[in-house]
Amino acid sequence: MRKPTMTFLGSGLLAAAALITSSLAIAADGIEGIKQRGTLIVGVKADYRPFGFRDPSGAIIGLEPDLAADVAKRLGVKLELVPVVSSNRIEFLQQGKVDLLIATLSDKPERRRVVQAIDPQYYSDFVNVMLPKKAGITDWAQLKGKPLCATSGAWYNKEVARTYGAEIVAFDGSEKPLFALKQGNCIGYVYDQSMLQGKLLDADWKADYALPLKGVLDAPWMMAVALGNGSLQTMLETTTKDWMKSGFIVEEEKKWGIEPTEYSKAMHEKYKNATN
Amino acid sequence: MREPPPTSCDLPVLLPFRVSRTRTRFALHPAQAWLLGAWIAGLILVVPAFAQGSDAVRSPFQVVLRWAPLLLTGFSFNVAISLVAMLLGTGAGVGLGLGLLSEVPVLRRVAWGVTQFFRNVPWLVLLFFVMFLVPFQITVFGLRVPLPDWVKATIGFALPVMANVAEIVRGAVSSVPATQWEAAESLAFTRRQTLFRIILPQCLKRMLPPWMNVYALIAMATVQASIVGVTEMLTLTAQVHAAEGGRPELFAPLYGFALLCFFLYCYPIDRLTARLERRFETA
Numbered sequence: 001m002r003k004p005t006m007t008f009l010g011s012g013l014l015a016a017a018a019l020i021t022s023s024l025a026i027a028a029d030g031i032e033g034i035k036q037r038g039t040l041i042v043g044v045k046a047d048y049r050p051f052g053f054r055d056p057s058g059a060i061i062g063l064e065p066d067l068a069a070d071v072a073k074r075l076g077v078k079l080e081l082v083p084v085v086s087s088n089r090i091e092f093l094q095q096g097k098v099d100l101l102i103a104t105l106s107d108k109p110e111r112r113r114v115v116q117a118i119d120p121q122y123y124s125d126f127v128n129v130m131l132p133k134k135a136g137i138t139d140w141a142q143l144k145g146k147p148l149c150a151t152s153g154a155w156y157n158k159e160v161a162r163t164y165g166a167e168i169v170a171f172d173g174s175e176k177p178l179f180a181l182k183q184g185n186c187i188g189y190v191y192d193q194s195m196l197q198g199k200l201l202d203a204d205w206k207a208d209y210a211l212p213l214k215g216v217l218d219a220p221w222m223m224a225v226a227l228g229n230g231s232l233q234t235m236l237e238t239t240t241k242d243w244m245k246s247g248f249i250v251e252e253e254k255k256w257g258i259e260p261t262e263y264s265k266a267m268h269e270k271y272k273n274a275t276n
Numbered sequence: 277m278r279e280p281p282p283t284s285c286d287l288p289v290l291l292p293f294r295v296s297r298t299r300t301r302f303a304l305h306p307a308q309a310w311l312l313g314a315w316i317a318g319l320i321l322v323v324p325a326f327a328q329g330s331d332a333v334r335s336p337f338q339v340v341l342r343w344a345p346l347l348l349t350g351f352s353f354n355v356a357i358s359l360v361a362m363l364l365g366t367g368a369g370v371g372l373g374l375g376l377l378s379e380v381p382v383l384r385r386v387a388w389g390v391t392q393f394f395r396n397v398p399w400l401v402l403l404f405f406v407m408f409l410v411p412f413q414i415t416v417f418g419l420r421v422p423l424p425d426w427v428k429a430t431i432g433f434a435l436p437v438m439a440n441v442a443e444i445v446r447g448a449v450s451s452v453p454a455t456q457w458e459a460a461e462s463l464a465f466t467r468r469q470t471l472f473r474i475i476l477p478q479c480l481k482r483m484l485p486p487w488m489n490v491y492a493l494i495a496m497a498t499v500q501a502s503i504v505g506v507t508e509m510l511t512l513t514a515q516v517h518a519a520e521g522g523r524p525e526l527f528a529p530l531y532g533f534a535l536l537c538f539f540l541y542c543y544p545i546d547r548l549t550a551r552l553e554r555r556f557e558t559a
Contacts, residue, residue, distance in 0.1 A: 046515045046518075047514055047515045047517075047518035047519075048518065049518055049519055049521065053515065053518055053519040054346065054512070054515045054516060054519050055519070056342055056343055056345070056346055057346070058346045058349060058512075083505075083507060083511075083515070084505070085505055087505075088504075088505045091408070095411065095412055096412075097412040174522070175522065175524050175527075178524070179524060198521070199521060199522070201521065202521035202523065204521065204523060205521075
Protein backbone atom coordinates (compact mmCIF):
# COMPACT_ATOMS: atom_id res chain seq x y z
CA MET A 1 0.00 0.00 0.00
CA ARG A 2 1.42 3.32 -1.05
CA LYS A 3 -1.27 5.44 0.42
CA PRO A 4 0.40 7.25 3.25
CA THR A 5 -1.64 10.41 2.60
CA MET A 6 -4.85 8.62 3.46
CA THR A 7 -3.55 7.34 6.75
CA PHE A 8 -2.30 10.75 7.56
CA LEU A 9 -5.89 11.91 7.65
CA GLY A 10 -6.38 9.81 10.73
CA SER A 11 -3.32 10.73 12.69
CA GLY A 12 -3.59 14.19 11.11
CA LEU A 13 -6.68 14.89 13.16
CA LEU A 14 -4.69 14.20 16.30
CA ALA A 15 -1.77 16.28 15.15
CA ALA A 16 -4.11 19.13 14.26
CA ALA A 17 -5.65 18.97 17.70
CA ALA A 18 -2.19 19.18 19.24
CA LEU A 19 -1.17 22.10 17.03
CA ILE A 20 -4.34 24.05 17.65
CA THR A 21 -3.91 23.59 21.38
CA SER A 22 -0.53 25.24 21.35
CA SER A 23 -1.84 28.42 19.74
CA LEU A 24 -3.22 30.42 22.62
CA ALA A 25 -6.61 32.05 22.38
CA ILE A 26 -6.52 35.80 22.12
CA ALA A 27 -8.67 37.61 24.65
CA ALA A 28 -10.15 40.92 23.64
CA ASP A 29 -7.80 43.67 24.76
CA GLY A 30 -10.06 45.57 27.07
CA ILE A 31 -12.66 48.03 25.86
CA GLU A 32 -10.72 48.85 22.69
CA GLY A 33 -10.84 45.22 21.58
CA ILE A 34 -14.57 45.00 22.22
CA LYS A 35 -15.26 48.20 20.28
CA GLN A 36 -13.14 47.00 17.40
CA ARG A 37 -15.06 43.75 17.30
CA GLY A 38 -18.34 45.63 17.63
CA THR A 39 -19.84 43.08 20.03
CA LEU A 40 -19.74 42.54 23.75
CA ILE A 41 -19.83 38.84 24.56
CA VAL A 42 -21.40 38.09 27.93
CA GLY A 43 -21.75 34.73 29.63
CA VAL A 44 -25.15 34.34 31.30
CA LYS A 45 -27.19 31.49 32.74
CA ALA A 46 -29.94 29.99 30.61
CA ASP A 47 -31.46 27.73 33.26
CA TYR A 48 -31.98 30.07 36.18
CA ARG A 49 -35.32 31.76 36.08
CA PRO A 50 -35.79 34.73 36.30
CA PHE A 51 -32.09 35.66 36.19
CA GLY A 52 -31.39 34.05 32.85
CA PHE A 53 -33.68 31.70 30.94
CA ARG A 54 -34.97 30.90 27.47
CA ASP A 55 -38.11 32.21 25.85
CA PRO A 56 -39.90 30.01 23.30
CA SER A 57 -38.03 31.70 20.44
CA GLY A 58 -34.78 30.47 21.95
CA ALA A 59 -33.53 33.90 23.04
CA ILE A 60 -32.05 34.22 26.52
CA ILE A 61 -33.97 36.70 28.63
CA GLY A 62 -34.05 37.70 32.28
CA LEU A 63 -32.53 40.07 34.79
CA GLU A 64 -28.91 39.34 33.97
CA PRO A 65 -29.32 39.57 30.17
CA ASP A 66 -30.92 42.99 30.81
CA LEU A 67 -27.87 44.09 32.77
CA ALA A 68 -25.64 42.81 29.96
CA ALA A 69 -27.71 44.74 27.41
CA ASP A 70 -27.24 47.91 29.43
CA VAL A 71 -23.47 47.42 29.50
CA ALA A 72 -23.43 46.88 25.72
CA LYS A 73 -25.55 50.00 25.24
CA ARG A 74 -23.11 52.06 27.29
CA LEU A 75 -20.22 50.76 25.22
CA GLY A 76 -22.14 51.42 22.02
CA VAL A 77 -21.71 47.87 20.73
CA LYS A 78 -23.96 44.93 19.96
CA LEU A 79 -24.58 42.24 22.56
CA GLU A 80 -23.96 38.54 22.23
CA LEU A 81 -25.10 36.23 25.00
CA VAL A 82 -23.39 32.89 25.56
CA PRO A 83 -25.20 30.41 27.80
CA VAL A 84 -22.88 29.13 30.52
CA VAL A 85 -23.20 26.61 33.32
CA SER A 86 -21.45 26.59 36.67
CA SER A 87 -18.86 24.07 35.53
CA ASN A 88 -17.64 26.02 32.48
CA ARG A 89 -18.22 29.71 33.18
CA ILE A 90 -14.79 30.45 34.73
CA GLU A 91 -13.01 28.60 31.89
CA PHE A 92 -14.95 30.54 29.25
CA LEU A 93 -13.80 33.79 30.83
CA GLN A 94 -10.19 32.67 31.12
CA GLN A 95 -10.14 31.42 27.53
CA GLY A 96 -11.44 34.77 26.36
CA LYS A 97 -14.56 33.19 24.92
CA VAL A 98 -16.63 35.71 26.89
CA ASP A 99 -15.64 39.24 27.89
CA LEU A 100 -17.79 39.36 30.96
CA LEU A 101 -19.65 37.02 33.27
CA ILE A 102 -23.01 37.97 34.75
CA ALA A 103 -24.02 34.47 35.70
CA THR A 104 -25.14 34.12 39.34
CA LEU A 105 -21.48 33.82 40.31
CA SER A 106 -21.16 33.84 44.11
CA ASP A 107 -18.31 35.87 45.50
CA LYS A 108 -15.72 33.44 46.88
CA PRO A 109 -12.08 34.15 47.79
CA GLU A 110 -10.79 31.31 45.58
CA ARG A 111 -12.70 32.74 42.61
CA ARG A 112 -11.21 36.18 43.19
CA ARG A 113 -7.79 34.66 42.65
CA VAL A 114 -8.61 33.45 39.12
CA VAL A 115 -10.89 36.16 37.76
CA GLN A 116 -11.15 39.93 38.19
CA ALA A 117 -14.17 40.66 40.39
CA ILE A 118 -16.16 43.86 39.89
CA ASP A 119 -16.83 45.80 43.10
CA PRO A 120 -19.33 46.62 44.42
CA GLN A 121 -21.13 43.33 43.74
CA TYR A 122 -24.21 43.89 41.62
CA TYR A 123 -26.51 41.55 43.51
CA SER A 124 -26.77 39.40 46.56
CA ASP A 125 -28.49 36.15 47.23
CA PHE A 126 -29.83 35.23 50.64
CA VAL A 127 -30.98 32.11 52.40
CA ASN A 128 -34.70 32.01 52.85
CA VAL A 129 -37.57 29.66 53.65
CA MET A 130 -40.55 29.00 51.43
CA LEU A 131 -43.53 28.56 53.74
CA PRO A 132 -47.21 27.81 53.25
CA LYS A 133 -49.22 30.99 53.67
CA LYS A 134 -51.54 29.29 56.11
CA ALA A 135 -48.68 28.31 58.44
CA GLY A 136 -48.64 31.88 59.72
CA ILE A 137 -44.92 31.95 60.42
CA THR A 138 -43.46 35.47 60.37
CA ASP A 139 -40.26 35.09 62.30
CA TRP A 140 -37.24 32.75 62.12
CA ALA A 141 -37.64 31.98 65.82
CA GLN A 142 -40.96 30.24 65.09
CA LEU A 143 -39.10 27.54 63.16
CA LYS A 144 -37.62 26.13 66.36
CA GLY A 145 -38.09 22.38 66.66
CA LYS A 146 -40.04 22.20 63.38
CA PRO A 147 -39.02 19.92 60.49
CA LEU A 148 -37.55 21.98 57.66
CA CYS A 149 -36.92 20.53 54.20
CA ALA A 150 -33.52 21.30 52.67
CA THR A 151 -31.20 20.29 49.87
CA SER A 152 -28.44 18.07 51.16
CA GLY A 153 -25.01 19.59 50.79
CA ALA A 154 -26.15 23.23 50.99
CA TRP A 155 -23.59 25.09 53.06
CA TYR A 156 -26.14 26.87 55.23
CA ASN A 157 -28.11 23.83 56.46
CA LYS A 158 -26.06 23.43 59.64
CA GLU A 159 -26.03 27.16 60.25
CA VAL A 160 -29.83 27.35 60.03
CA ALA A 161 -30.25 24.35 62.33
CA ARG A 162 -27.84 25.79 64.89
CA THR A 163 -29.08 29.37 64.88
CA TYR A 164 -32.81 28.83 64.63
CA GLY A 165 -33.20 25.33 66.06
CA ALA A 166 -35.05 23.92 63.05
CA GLU A 167 -34.78 20.20 62.34
CA ILE A 168 -33.26 19.83 58.88
CA VAL A 169 -34.72 17.09 56.66
CA ALA A 170 -32.33 16.97 53.70
CA PHE A 171 -33.05 15.63 50.20
CA ASP A 172 -31.05 15.46 46.95
CA GLY A 173 -31.51 18.32 44.50
CA SER A 174 -34.35 20.81 44.71
CA GLU A 175 -37.26 18.79 43.27
CA LYS A 176 -37.51 16.24 46.07
CA PRO A 177 -37.63 18.73 48.97
CA LEU A 178 -40.26 20.76 47.09
CA PHE A 179 -42.30 17.61 46.65
CA ALA A 180 -41.90 16.77 50.34
CA LEU A 181 -43.05 20.28 51.21
CA LYS A 182 -46.18 19.84 49.09
CA GLN A 183 -46.83 16.49 50.76
CA GLY A 184 -46.66 18.21 54.13
CA ASN A 185 -43.60 16.32 55.36
CA CYS A 186 -42.05 19.54 56.60
CA ILE A 187 -43.08 23.05 57.52
CA GLY A 188 -40.99 24.84 54.86
CA TYR A 189 -38.11 24.62 52.42
CA VAL A 190 -34.86 26.42 53.21
CA TYR A 191 -32.91 27.27 50.06
CA ASP A 192 -31.31 30.05 47.99
CA GLN A 193 -33.70 32.96 48.01
CA SER A 194 -33.08 33.70 44.32
CA MET A 195 -34.20 30.21 43.35
CA LEU A 196 -37.23 30.27 45.66
CA GLN A 197 -38.30 33.62 44.22
CA GLY A 198 -38.09 32.03 40.79
CA LYS A 199 -40.35 29.21 41.97
CA LEU A 200 -42.88 31.67 43.27
CA LEU A 201 -43.30 33.06 39.75
CA ASP A 202 -45.25 29.90 39.03
CA ALA A 203 -48.98 30.09 39.55
CA ASP A 204 -48.59 26.61 40.97
CA TRP A 205 -46.66 27.82 44.00
CA LYS A 206 -47.71 31.43 44.20
CA ALA A 207 -51.21 30.59 45.36
CA ASP A 208 -50.33 28.91 48.64
CA TYR A 209 -46.69 29.65 49.37
CA ALA A 210 -44.61 32.74 50.12
CA LEU A 211 -41.34 33.99 51.57
CA PRO A 212 -42.57 35.76 54.70
CA LEU A 213 -39.18 35.81 56.44
CA LYS A 214 -36.29 38.19 55.96
CA GLY A 215 -33.41 36.66 54.00
CA VAL A 216 -30.36 35.73 56.08
CA LEU A 217 -26.71 34.81 55.42
CA ASP A 218 -26.26 37.02 52.37
CA ALA A 219 -24.02 35.72 49.61
CA PRO A 220 -23.10 38.43 47.11
CA TRP A 221 -22.96 37.69 43.38
CA MET A 222 -20.20 39.29 41.40
CA MET A 223 -19.66 40.21 37.80
CA ALA A 224 -16.28 39.08 36.57
CA VAL A 225 -13.86 39.89 33.77
CA ALA A 226 -10.56 38.27 32.89
CA LEU A 227 -7.59 39.12 35.11
CA GLY A 228 -5.74 42.16 33.85
CA ASN A 229 -8.65 43.53 31.83
CA GLY A 230 -8.34 46.89 33.62
CA SER A 231 -10.25 49.12 31.24
CA LEU A 232 -13.37 46.95 31.22
CA GLN A 233 -13.13 46.55 34.99
CA THR A 234 -13.11 50.31 35.57
CA MET A 235 -15.99 50.81 33.18
CA LEU A 236 -18.08 48.10 34.90
CA GLU A 237 -17.38 49.46 38.38
CA THR A 238 -18.70 52.85 37.32
CA THR A 239 -21.67 51.18 35.64
CA THR A 240 -22.55 49.14 38.75
CA LYS A 241 -22.48 52.24 40.94
CA ASP A 242 -24.62 54.00 38.37
CA TRP A 243 -27.17 51.16 38.46
CA MET A 244 -27.33 51.43 42.23
CA LYS A 245 -27.67 55.17 42.08
CA SER A 246 -30.52 55.08 39.58
CA GLY A 247 -32.22 52.09 41.20
CA PHE A 248 -31.93 50.13 37.94
CA ILE A 249 -31.49 46.79 39.69
CA VAL A 250 -34.50 47.33 41.96
CA GLU A 251 -36.55 48.17 38.86
CA GLU A 252 -35.28 45.08 37.10
CA GLU A 253 -36.28 42.90 40.06
CA LYS A 254 -39.79 44.34 39.90
CA LYS A 255 -39.88 43.88 36.13
CA TRP A 256 -39.10 40.18 36.49
CA GLY A 257 -41.61 39.76 39.29
CA ILE A 258 -39.36 39.28 42.29
CA GLU A 259 -39.46 41.11 45.58
CA PRO A 260 -36.49 43.54 45.69
CA THR A 261 -33.84 42.11 48.01
CA GLU A 262 -32.53 43.85 51.10
CA TYR A 263 -29.19 44.15 49.35
CA SER A 264 -30.37 45.98 46.26
CA LYS A 265 -32.57 48.29 48.31
CA ALA A 266 -29.72 49.07 50.70
CA MET A 267 -27.28 49.71 47.86
CA HIS A 268 -29.78 51.98 46.14
CA GLU A 269 -30.16 53.95 49.39
CA LYS A 270 -26.41 54.15 49.83
CA TYR A 271 -25.62 55.44 46.34
CA LYS A 272 -28.81 57.42 45.71
CA ASN A 273 -27.40 60.62 47.09
CA ALA A 274 -23.78 60.03 46.16
CA THR A 275 -22.42 62.81 44.04
CA ASN A 276 -20.09 60.93 41.70
CA MET B 277 -47.06 -21.19 -7.34
CA ARG B 278 -48.27 -20.11 -10.72
CA GLU B 279 -49.02 -22.27 -13.65
CA PRO B 280 -46.12 -22.14 -16.04
CA PRO B 281 -47.02 -20.08 -19.05
CA PRO B 282 -48.15 -22.21 -21.96
CA THR B 283 -45.26 -22.93 -24.23
CA SER B 284 -45.13 -24.24 -27.68
CA CYS B 285 -43.37 -27.36 -26.54
CA ASP B 286 -44.64 -29.78 -23.95
CA LEU B 287 -41.25 -30.72 -22.65
CA PRO B 288 -40.53 -29.84 -19.04
CA VAL B 289 -38.31 -26.78 -19.03
CA LEU B 290 -36.52 -24.95 -16.28
CA LEU B 291 -38.05 -21.49 -16.00
CA PRO B 292 -35.71 -18.60 -15.24
CA PHE B 293 -35.26 -17.89 -11.54
CA ARG B 294 -37.50 -15.07 -10.50
CA VAL B 295 -36.02 -12.72 -7.95
CA SER B 296 -38.75 -11.66 -5.57
CA ARG B 297 -38.05 -8.08 -4.57
CA THR B 298 -37.59 -7.37 -0.94
CA ARG B 299 -40.04 -4.74 0.06
CA THR B 300 -38.49 -1.67 1.61
CA ARG B 301 -41.61 -0.57 3.40
CA PHE B 302 -41.26 0.39 7.08
CA ALA B 303 -43.83 -1.69 8.82
CA LEU B 304 -44.28 -1.34 12.54
CA HIS B 305 -44.68 -4.59 14.37
CA PRO B 306 -48.16 -4.60 15.98
CA ALA B 307 -46.67 -4.52 19.48
CA GLN B 308 -44.38 -1.64 18.58
CA ALA B 309 -47.19 0.30 16.97
CA TRP B 310 -49.29 -0.24 20.05
CA LEU B 311 -46.53 1.04 22.35
CA LEU B 312 -45.94 4.12 20.25
CA GLY B 313 -49.66 4.82 20.03
CA ALA B 314 -50.03 4.43 23.78
CA TRP B 315 -47.19 6.85 24.36
CA ILE B 316 -48.68 9.53 22.15
CA ALA B 317 -52.15 8.96 23.55
CA GLY B 318 -50.70 9.26 27.06
CA LEU B 319 -49.10 12.55 26.17
CA ILE B 320 -52.29 13.96 24.70
CA LEU B 321 -54.96 12.55 26.97
CA VAL B 322 -53.68 11.44 30.34
CA VAL B 323 -50.92 13.89 31.17
CA PRO B 324 -52.95 17.13 30.91
CA ALA B 325 -55.19 15.75 33.64
CA PHE B 326 -52.45 16.78 36.08
CA ALA B 327 -52.95 20.39 35.30
CA GLN B 328 -56.66 20.59 35.86
CA GLY B 329 -57.51 22.87 38.70
CA SER B 330 -55.84 26.13 37.82
CA ASP B 331 -56.21 27.63 34.39
CA ALA B 332 -53.06 29.72 34.64
CA VAL B 333 -50.87 26.62 34.63
CA ARG B 334 -50.21 25.24 31.17
CA SER B 335 -50.78 21.55 30.74
CA PRO B 336 -47.68 19.47 30.00
CA PHE B 337 -48.95 18.90 26.46
CA GLN B 338 -49.32 22.63 25.88
CA VAL B 339 -45.84 23.14 27.30
CA VAL B 340 -44.32 20.63 24.90
CA LEU B 341 -46.23 22.17 22.00
CA ARG B 342 -45.13 25.67 22.96
CA TRP B 343 -41.48 24.75 23.10
CA ALA B 344 -41.45 22.18 20.29
CA PRO B 345 -39.99 24.56 17.66
CA LEU B 346 -37.04 25.43 19.91
CA LEU B 347 -36.51 21.82 20.95
CA LEU B 348 -36.63 20.66 17.33
CA THR B 349 -34.02 23.28 16.43
CA GLY B 350 -31.89 21.66 19.11
CA PHE B 351 -32.62 18.26 17.62
CA SER B 352 -31.52 19.47 14.19
CA PHE B 353 -28.20 20.33 15.85
CA ASN B 354 -27.92 16.75 17.05
CA VAL B 355 -28.60 15.56 13.53
CA ALA B 356 -26.07 18.02 12.07
CA ILE B 357 -23.40 16.99 14.59
CA SER B 358 -23.96 13.32 13.85
CA LEU B 359 -23.95 13.79 10.05
CA VAL B 360 -20.81 15.90 9.94
CA ALA B 361 -19.05 13.64 12.46
CA MET B 362 -19.99 10.67 10.29
CA LEU B 363 -18.70 12.40 7.16
CA LEU B 364 -15.38 13.37 8.72
CA GLY B 365 -15.05 10.08 10.54
CA THR B 366 -15.78 8.03 7.44
CA GLY B 367 -13.25 9.93 5.34
CA ALA B 368 -10.55 9.52 7.96
CA GLY B 369 -11.68 5.99 8.78
CA VAL B 370 -11.39 4.72 5.21
CA GLY B 371 -7.85 6.09 5.11
CA LEU B 372 -7.06 4.50 8.43
CA GLY B 373 -8.64 1.21 7.34
CA LEU B 374 -6.47 1.14 4.21
CA GLY B 375 -3.53 1.86 6.49
CA LEU B 376 -4.47 -1.26 8.47
CA LEU B 377 -4.20 -3.26 5.22
CA SER B 378 -0.98 -1.62 4.15
CA GLU B 379 2.02 -3.69 3.22
CA VAL B 380 4.34 -1.18 4.87
CA PRO B 381 4.82 -2.53 8.40
CA VAL B 382 5.37 0.87 10.03
CA LEU B 383 2.22 2.31 8.47
CA ARG B 384 0.22 -0.75 9.46
CA ARG B 385 1.41 -0.59 13.06
CA VAL B 386 0.70 3.13 13.39
CA ALA B 387 -2.77 2.66 11.89
CA TRP B 388 -3.38 -0.29 14.20
CA GLY B 389 -2.33 1.75 17.22
CA VAL B 390 -4.56 4.69 16.30
CA THR B 391 -7.52 2.41 15.61
CA GLN B 392 -7.17 0.49 18.85
CA PHE B 393 -6.77 3.67 20.85
CA PHE B 394 -9.86 5.41 19.55
CA ARG B 395 -11.96 2.27 19.60
CA ASN B 396 -11.24 1.53 23.22
CA VAL B 397 -11.66 4.81 25.02
CA PRO B 398 -15.01 6.17 26.20
CA TRP B 399 -16.61 8.61 23.76
CA LEU B 400 -17.40 11.04 26.53
CA VAL B 401 -13.76 11.22 27.59
CA LEU B 402 -12.72 11.95 24.00
CA LEU B 403 -15.37 14.64 23.89
CA PHE B 404 -14.06 16.28 27.06
CA PHE B 405 -10.56 16.05 25.67
CA VAL B 406 -11.47 17.85 22.46
CA MET B 407 -13.75 20.39 24.13
CA PHE B 408 -11.22 21.58 26.65
CA LEU B 409 -8.03 21.32 24.65
CA VAL B 410 -9.21 22.87 21.40
CA PRO B 411 -9.60 26.65 21.75
CA PHE B 412 -12.78 28.48 20.75
CA GLN B 413 -11.03 30.13 17.82
CA ILE B 414 -7.87 29.56 15.85
CA THR B 415 -5.73 32.00 13.97
CA VAL B 416 -4.74 30.74 10.54
CA PHE B 417 -2.45 33.14 8.65
CA GLY B 418 -3.76 36.09 10.61
CA LEU B 419 -7.38 35.11 9.96
CA ARG B 420 -9.44 34.34 13.01
CA VAL B 421 -11.53 31.24 12.53
CA PRO B 422 -14.10 30.74 15.27
CA LEU B 423 -14.68 27.18 16.43
CA PRO B 424 -18.14 27.01 17.96
CA ASP B 425 -18.83 24.38 20.60
CA TRP B 426 -20.83 22.17 18.28
CA VAL B 427 -17.96 22.05 15.78
CA LYS B 428 -15.62 20.93 18.52
CA ALA B 429 -18.13 18.31 19.61
CA THR B 430 -18.32 17.13 16.01
CA ILE B 431 -14.56 16.58 15.94
CA GLY B 432 -14.86 14.77 19.26
CA PHE B 433 -17.44 12.37 17.81
CA ALA B 434 -15.59 11.97 14.50
CA LEU B 435 -12.63 10.33 16.26
CA PRO B 436 -14.44 7.18 17.45
CA VAL B 437 -16.30 7.04 14.12
CA MET B 438 -12.94 7.05 12.36
CA ALA B 439 -11.65 4.10 14.36
CA ASN B 440 -14.85 2.11 13.98
CA VAL B 441 -15.05 2.73 10.23
CA ALA B 442 -11.38 1.70 9.89
CA GLU B 443 -12.22 -1.59 11.53
CA ILE B 444 -15.27 -2.04 9.27
CA VAL B 445 -13.12 -1.47 6.17
CA ARG B 446 -10.48 -3.89 7.37
CA GLY B 447 -13.08 -6.50 8.25
CA ALA B 448 -14.88 -6.16 4.92
CA VAL B 449 -11.71 -6.41 2.88
CA SER B 450 -10.51 -9.50 4.71
CA SER B 451 -13.94 -11.12 4.31
CA VAL B 452 -13.45 -11.24 0.55
CA PRO B 453 -12.14 -14.72 -0.28
CA ALA B 454 -8.37 -14.82 -0.73
CA THR B 455 -8.86 -16.57 -4.08
CA GLN B 456 -9.95 -13.25 -5.56
CA TRP B 457 -6.59 -11.75 -4.72
CA GLU B 458 -4.88 -14.72 -6.29
CA ALA B 459 -7.05 -14.59 -9.39
CA ALA B 460 -6.39 -10.86 -9.78
CA GLU B 461 -2.69 -11.40 -9.36
CA SER B 462 -2.69 -14.08 -12.02
CA LEU B 463 -4.38 -11.58 -14.34
CA ALA B 464 -1.48 -9.18 -13.72
CA PHE B 465 -3.41 -6.62 -11.68
CA THR B 466 -1.24 -4.62 -9.31
CA ARG B 467 -2.07 -4.72 -5.62
CA ARG B 468 -3.50 -1.23 -5.87
CA GLN B 469 -5.67 -2.08 -8.85
CA THR B 470 -6.88 -5.25 -7.16
CA LEU B 471 -7.84 -3.35 -4.06
CA PHE B 472 -9.60 -0.43 -5.73
CA ARG B 473 -11.13 -2.17 -8.74
CA ILE B 474 -11.94 -5.63 -7.47
CA ILE B 475 -11.99 -5.91 -3.72
CA LEU B 476 -13.37 -2.59 -2.47
CA PRO B 477 -16.36 -2.45 -4.87
CA GLN B 478 -17.48 -5.78 -3.47
CA CYS B 479 -16.94 -4.53 0.06
CA LEU B 480 -19.25 -1.53 -0.23
CA LYS B 481 -22.34 -3.67 0.19
CA ARG B 482 -20.89 -5.48 3.17
CA MET B 483 -19.79 -2.28 4.84
CA LEU B 484 -23.09 -0.48 4.53
CA PRO B 485 -25.05 -2.17 7.36
CA PRO B 486 -22.31 -1.93 10.02
CA TRP B 487 -21.59 1.62 8.88
CA MET B 488 -25.23 2.54 9.42
CA ASN B 489 -25.07 0.90 12.82
CA VAL B 490 -22.20 3.17 13.75
CA TYR B 491 -24.24 6.11 12.51
CA ALA B 492 -27.25 5.21 14.66
CA LEU B 493 -24.96 4.89 17.69
CA ILE B 494 -23.36 8.27 17.01
CA ALA B 495 -26.73 9.92 16.49
CA MET B 496 -27.84 8.73 19.91
CA ALA B 497 -24.50 9.59 21.49
CA THR B 498 -24.70 13.24 20.42
CA VAL B 499 -26.77 14.03 23.52
CA GLN B 500 -23.55 13.55 25.49
CA ALA B 501 -22.54 16.91 24.07
CA SER B 502 -24.96 18.48 26.55
CA ILE B 503 -22.58 17.46 29.34
CA VAL B 504 -19.88 19.69 27.87
CA GLY B 505 -22.27 22.59 27.39
CA VAL B 506 -23.16 22.37 23.69
CA THR B 507 -26.60 23.85 23.06
CA GLU B 508 -28.29 20.77 21.62
CA MET B 509 -31.60 19.12 22.32
CA LEU B 510 -30.91 17.78 25.81
CA THR B 511 -29.35 21.06 26.98
CA LEU B 512 -32.36 22.96 25.66
CA THR B 513 -34.74 20.48 27.27
CA ALA B 514 -33.16 21.15 30.65
CA GLN B 515 -33.31 24.91 30.04
CA VAL B 516 -36.93 24.71 28.94
CA HIS B 517 -37.72 22.73 32.08
CA ALA B 518 -36.14 25.52 34.13
CA ALA B 519 -37.96 28.23 32.15
CA GLU B 520 -41.25 26.52 32.93
CA GLY B 521 -40.46 26.72 36.63
CA GLY B 522 -38.99 23.22 36.90
CA ARG B 523 -42.35 21.65 37.68
CA PRO B 524 -41.78 17.93 38.40
CA GLU B 525 -44.75 16.85 36.27
CA LEU B 526 -43.10 18.44 33.21
CA PHE B 527 -40.05 16.24 33.51
CA ALA B 528 -41.57 13.19 31.84
CA PRO B 529 -43.31 14.97 28.94
CA LEU B 530 -40.29 17.14 28.04
CA TYR B 531 -37.71 14.39 28.19
CA GLY B 532 -40.26 12.04 26.66
CA PHE B 533 -40.43 14.36 23.69
CA ALA B 534 -36.65 14.13 23.30
CA LEU B 535 -36.88 10.35 23.53
CA LEU B 536 -39.57 10.27 20.88
CA CYS B 537 -37.56 12.46 18.49
CA PHE B 538 -34.52 10.23 18.75
CA PHE B 539 -36.59 7.09 18.49
CA LEU B 540 -38.40 8.28 15.38
CA TYR B 541 -35.06 9.18 13.84
CA CYS B 542 -33.07 6.09 14.77
CA TYR B 543 -35.71 3.39 14.48
CA PRO B 544 -36.07 3.60 10.66
CA ILE B 545 -32.29 3.54 10.35
CA ASP B 546 -32.21 0.42 12.48
CA ARG B 547 -34.94 -1.26 10.39
CA LEU B 548 -33.24 -0.30 7.14
CA THR B 549 -29.94 -1.67 8.43
CA ALA B 550 -31.58 -4.98 9.33
CA ARG B 551 -33.20 -5.15 5.90
CA LEU B 552 -29.96 -4.39 4.08
CA GLU B 553 -28.18 -6.97 6.19
CA ARG B 554 -30.65 -9.63 5.11
CA ARG B 555 -30.50 -8.52 1.52
CA PHE B 556 -26.73 -8.41 1.28
CA GLU B 557 -26.24 -11.63 3.19
CA THR B 558 -23.67 -13.54 1.21
CA ALA B 559 -24.77 -17.11 0.80
